[in-house]
Amino acid sequence: MEKVSFVPGKRKYLFCADKQGMEILQPVIDLVIEKKLPFELFSIEHPVFEWLSKQKMGSFLYVAMEWDKLHAMKQLAEEVGFSAEEMQYIGYGGQSENVFCCRCHGITETIWQEKLEINCRHCDLLLEVSDHYSSLKNAYLGYVAKL
Ligand SMILES: [Zn+2]
Structure with missing residues (x-):
């Protein structure tokens, strides 16, 4: 599995994941808390499009979820306007x-x-x-x- 890595110098950090995905993102979440940087956690059980579309420029998006869901999530983020340089994806499992x-x-x-x-x-x-x-x-x- 890929490792999640901290990308410094962003205005705000967004973490979007399912339950297992949050565990994958935890090292970076801990780091962001430690550095007292603005962040937001988002569970994918809620409508994600609305949440994403109200985020401001300069935010960095971390996503961790199962591969099949991840693909759809990626497209959604692109639709909202996140570029590849503003996101990091970790996929796991997969059916x-x-x-x-x-x-x-x-x-x-x-x-x-x-x-x-x-x-x-x-x-x-x-x-x-x-x-x-x-x-x-x-x-x-x-x-x-x-x-
Ligand atoms: Zn064929």
Whole structure:
């Protein structure tokens, strides 16, 4: 698992995580408290979009949660306007998901990772895993990855 690291010089520190994720972030939270820096903890059980969108520029966002949730969270943060330099993500665990191949229509089972690209188990095509879940196929749709 990746290690969380403290990024100095930010106006405010935001920690967004589930229960296990908070434990992962704890070393940095402790440090921020020790340095008496402004921070906010946010549990993902609450609507996160509203909370994120009212944050001011110069805040730094830490996120720690399961890989599958993390992916959605990342997109949300980007929508709100956080750039890659203003966030740090730690993913853990993860459940296996099915990915539907756009070329051969085969199903490949994969564990959610940060890099959502896999090779189709059937035709070896490099697939980019999308957010589109097909309940019909019981799988996420995989598109041809852009190289
Ligand atoms: Zn395929």
